[in-house]
Amino acid sequence: MSVSKFQPRLLTLALAFAGVLFVAPLLWMLATSFKPEDQAASASLRLLPDPASSTFSQAQDNYTQVWNDPAIRFPLYFRNTLVVAVLGVVGMTLSSAVVAYGLSRIRWRGQSAVFATILFTMMIPFPVIMVPLYLVFRELGWIGTLKPLWVPSWFGGAFSIFLLRQFFLGIPKELDEAARVDGMNHWSIFWRIIVPLSRPALAVVALFHFIAIWNDFLAPMLFLTKPEQFTLALGLQMYQSKAGLTPWNLLMAASTLVALPVLLLFALTQRTLIRGISGEGLKE
Amino acid sequence: MPTFVYDDPPVRSSRPIAAGLLWSSPWIVGLCAFLLIPLVLSFWYSLTDYPLLKPAVFIGLDNYTSLLQDERFWRVVRNTTIYSLFAIPLCTVVSLVLAAMLASPGVKWPRLWTALIFMPTLVPMMAAAMIWLWLLNARYGAINVIFGTLGVVGPNWLEDAAWALPSILLTSVWGIGQMMVVYIAAINEVPRSLYEAARIDGMSAPRRLWHVTLPMISPTILFNVITLTIGSFQTFVMPYVLFRNERGQKAAGDFYNLYLYDNAFVYQKFGAACAMAWMQLLVVLALTGLMLLASKKLVHYRGA
Numbered sequence: 001m002s003v004s005k006f007q008p009r010l011l012t013l014a015l016a017f018a019g020v021l022f023v024a025p026l027l028w029m030l031a032t033s034f035k036p037e038d039q040a041a042s043a044s045l046r047l048l049p050d051p052a053s054s055t056f057s058q059a060q061d062n063y064t065q066v067w068n069d070p071a072i073r074f075p076l077y078f079r080n081t082l083v084v085a086v087l088g089v090v091g092m093t094l095s096s097a098v099v100a101y102g103l104s105r106i107r108w109r110g111q112s113a114v115f116a117t118i119l120f121t122m123m124i125p126f127p128v129i130m131v132p133l134y135l136v137f138r139e140l141g142w143i144g145t146l147k148p149l150w151v152p153s154w155f156g157g158a159f160s161i162f163l164l165r166q167f168f169l170g171i172p173k174e175l176d177e178a179a180r181v182d183g184m185n186h187w188s189i190f191w192r193i194i195v196p197l198s199r200p201a202l203a204v205v206a207l208f209h210f211i212a213i214w215n216d217f218l219a220p221m222l223f224l225t226k227p228e229q230f231t232l233a234l235g236l237q238m239y240q241s242k243a244g245l246t247p248w249n250l251l252m253a254a255s256t257l258v259a260l261p262v263l264l265l266f267a268l269t270q271r272t273l274i275r276g277i278s279g280e281g282l283k284e
Numbered sequence: 285m286p287t288f289v290y291d292d293p294p295v296r297s298s299r300p301i302a303a304g305l306l307w308s309s310p311w312i313v314g315l316c317a318f319l320l321i322p323l324v325l326s327f328w329y330s331l332t333d334y335p336l337l338k339p340a341v342f343i344g345l346d347n348y349t350s351l352l353q354d355e356r357f358w359r360v361v362r363n364t365t366i367y368s369l370f371a372i373p374l375c376t377v378v379s380l381v382l383a384a385m386l387a388s389p390g391v392k393w394p395r396l397w398t399a400l401i402f403m404p405t406l407v408p409m410m411a412a413a414m415i416w417l418w419l420l421n422a423r424y425g426a427i428n429v430i431f432g433t434l435g436v437v438g439p440n441w442l443e444d445a446a447w448a449l450p451s452i453l454l455t456s457v458w459g460i461g462q463m464m465v466v467y468i469a470a471i472n473e474v475p476r477s478l479y480e481a482a483r484i485d486g487m488s489a490p491r492r493l494w495h496v497t498l499p500m501i502s503p504t505i506l507f508n509v510i511t512l513t514i515g516s517f518q519t520f521v522m523p524y525v526l527f528r529n530e531r532g533q534k535a536a537g538d539f540y541n542l543y544l545y546d547n548a549f550v551y552q553k554f555g556a557a558c559a560m561a562w563m564q565l566l567v568v569l570a571l572t573g574l575m576l577l578a579s580k581k582l583v584h585y586r587g588a
Contacts, residue, residue, distance in 0.1 A: 007489065008390030015385055019400035022458065025415050026403065028426050032418065041424045043432060095310040102307025108300040114308050121319060123510075123572055125518045127541045128561045131548045132322035132329065155314020186303060215408035217521050222549070233410040237525070240414060248418055255411040262406050270399055277462055278469030 026259075033253035034059045040249035062253040071242060074257060076228060077235035084149045084231060085213045091154035092209040093202055099156045100164035101190050105176060115165070122158045126218065134222055148223035149216070149231070153209065160205040163276075167201035168194060204276030207269055214262055232258045323565075330558035340555070347559035356543055357560075364540040367449060368516040371456045375512060376505070379460040383467035384493050398468065402461035413525035416455050417442070420526070442526055448536035455522050463508050470504035471497055502583040510572055517568055520545070540564065 027047070032040045035049040036058055048055050067074050103115050137148045171194065179189050195202070217233040224230055230238065236258050240246055266273060305312070330347055332340035351357045382401060386394045404412065419425050420441035428438030441451045474497060482492045498505070520541045527537025540560070548557035 008388070008392070011385050011388060011390075012392045015382070015391065015394075015397040018382060019397040022401045022404055022461070024426075025419055025458065026407065028419065029411075029415050043424060043429045045426065045429055045433070095314075099308050099311040102304050106300055106304045106307060108304030110301060111304055114312070117315070118311065121315065123514060123568065124319070124323075125514055125564065125568060127518055127520065127544055128565045128568075129319060129322040129326065131544070131554060131557045131561055132326035133318065134548070135325060135329075135554075136317070136322055152314060152318050154310070155318065156311040161311060186307070211406060215406075215410075217408070217410045233408050236408075236410045236414065240417075240525070241529070248421075248424070251414055252418065255414040259407045259411040262408065263403065266403065266406050274398065274402060274465055277465045 026263075029252045029255055029259075032249055033062055033256050035062075035249050037247045037249050040247065040252070059253075062249055063257070066239075066250055066253045066257065069239070072235055072239045072254075073228075074232070074235060074239075074254070077230050077232045078257075080146065080229055081214060081231040081233075084146055085210050088150040088153035088213045089206050089210050091150065092157055092160055093206045095154050095156040096160035096205060097164055097195065097198070097202060098190070099161045100168050101186070101194060103161070104165045104168035105189070105194065106186065118158045118161055122162075130218065130222055137223055143223055144225040144229070146224070146229055149213070149219055153213075157209065160209065163205055164198065164201055167198055171197055200272065201276075203269075203272055207265070207273055208276065210265070211262055326558040326561050329555050330562050332555045334554040334558075335552045336554055337552070343555070347555045348563070351556060351559055351563075356538070359535065360538050360540045360543045363449075363536065363538055364517060364519065367452060367519065367539070368513065370449065370453055371516050372509060372512050374453060375456055375460050375463065376509060378457055379464040379508075380467055380498075380505070382460075383464045383471055384497060386464075387468050387471040388489070398465065402465055404458050405461035409521040410525070412455070412458070413522055416451070416458075416522070417526060420451055420454075442537075443531050443533055445533050445536035448527060448533045451526060452519075452522055452537070455526075456516075463512070466504060466508060467501065470501040474500040499584045502579075503585060506575065506579045506583050510575055513571055513575070514568055517541075517564060 031047045034055055036054075039046075039049050049058050103111055103118075133148075134143070137143050140147075142148050142151075175193050175197075176189055179193055184192065215233065216231075217237065220231045220234045221237075224234065227238075236254055239254050240251055329340060331342060331344060333343045333346070334340035385391065386398055391397075407415070419427050422428060422438070422440040422443065425438075425441070427441070431438035439447045439450075441447045478496050478500070479492060482496050487495065518541060519539050523537045523539045523542060527533050528542075541564075544557050544560040544564070547553045547560060
């Protein structure tokens with residue numbers, strides 16, 4: 001009996017340790033970003049600067065210095081990333097829902113072949129197509145514009161279509177049939193029945209894609225050429241590698257600025273997001 | 285009345301293929317524009333000498349043969365393979381064990397621990413790379429400072445060739461959160477009755493994990509291992525930031541896609557870059573196929 005009481009406690013303790021270990025790098029990023037330069041680059045593990053009373057003003061100094069850097073224009077990159085993310089998320093959610101509708105609420109020959117192809121494309125690594133994709137975008141005159149980062153989202157994504165199709169399949173067929181008797185066509189069934197019933201799944205798709213776009217580095221690095229179009233991830237890399245060594249406290253402040261929006265989003269949508277990844281939130 | 289109204293939709297549904305194709309058309313157009321055409325183009329360019337500013341000249345398999353004789357090519361193949369051979373089992377074991385612990389009955393606040401372990405996977409790759417650049421700094425990085433307080437001199441993680449692999453493995457273990465969440469969901473689907481039976485038979489927790497949980501979630505393991513394999517071949521941002529600086533370990537931290545990127549965008553050898561892309565694609569497809577074949581014996585699918 002004592003074993004069965006002892007074991008969960010031991011497990012809880014081990015998990016708490018693991019949890020702290022996984023979050024520690026993020027806490028250290030935050031701690032470094034609050035310190036003056038000489039205290040950041042020192043063999044001390046203090047979380048707050050010394051004297052601790054200076055924390056707020058020191059943090060304010062570091063962050064305003066990063067935000068107002070004359071060469072690396074974070075406010076501009078912030079705006080660019082937001083523009084790309086919003087355009088991409090709207091396109092991805094809408095187009096994936098349309099395609100998923102075609103693959104779940106309409107029965108047609110060739111449906112399973114299309115679906116199999118969609119699953120298959122999930123296996124193709126991005127680096128395999130990045131070089132020819134660059135040539136395609138160059139041909140279209142998109143290199144040096146934000147288009148390569150959001151236009152492809154308007155053609156659906158394999159993972160989003162997969163997720164939404166599974167969800168749509170769970171909606172009772174009788175609803176469509178009743179709607180058809182009422183004279184609704186596919187377009188109005190989609191907008192007036194399927195979309196309103198699928199809000200949780202659509203939210204998961206939107207959330208995933210927002211995070212993917214916000215975090216992407218490789219595509220912006222390849223396709224953006226003008227500094228005034230850079231995204232945050234690219235700006236952060238420029239900030240680190242710019243002439244001279246970037247002080248650690250400022251680099252961590254910049255990293256925090258880039259990571260914070262996604263982490264806040266996670267804090268707000270934690271349950272939806274984790275359920276979405278595990279496929280749990282998609283069951284009625 | 286219903287018959288008249290009903291007449292309109294059947295015009296569409298009498299041609300369901302047209303309707304189905306119409307609704308799927310965004311995907312089909314995107315597939316052609318952003319995947320098929322690039323794939324076909326890249327195969328063609330892989331057979332050419334293409335310095336971007338001049339037209340492509342057909343040279344047969346020269347790109348492939350010269351890559352196979354190229355020292356750096358074999359270095360990146362070796363580094364990427366060794367990294368994958370370590371990273372795949374390591375990340376699988378860590379995420380499985382954590383998931384099994386989180387899913388076991390009686391554990392307090394499992395959602396909190398899950399959230400904490402999951403959080404790092406959301407951090408933008410570039411920010412994550414900056415964090416590790418700082419943590420692994422030989423002098424002032426938190427890891428070596430902790431070693432220092434224990435009286436141990438920490439290794440020179442990023443500048444010593446021998447420590448390049450451990451450094452990058454550390455960063456990949458940090459990112460197992462998503463996989464772990466998928467495993468937790470799979471474990472929660474295992475019927476409770478199986479555990480009851482195992483407990484009555486006197487099985488210990490580790491043996492229940494081995495004999496009950498693992499067989500029952502083997503389809504999920506297969507899925508995660510395939511995803512992980514594809515992902516580990518794609519490794520780019522971490523080595524790009526950690527090792528490509530004045531003092532970083534450039535040789536030991538050189539990965540396949542770094543060379544591919546250099547070929548295309550630094551040396552302007554688009555032909556060679558496309559040849560590398562195609563070799564990578566074939567290897568990924570072959571490995572996935574092999575895993576699916578091998579899994580027929582190892583993976584247990586519950587009767588439908």
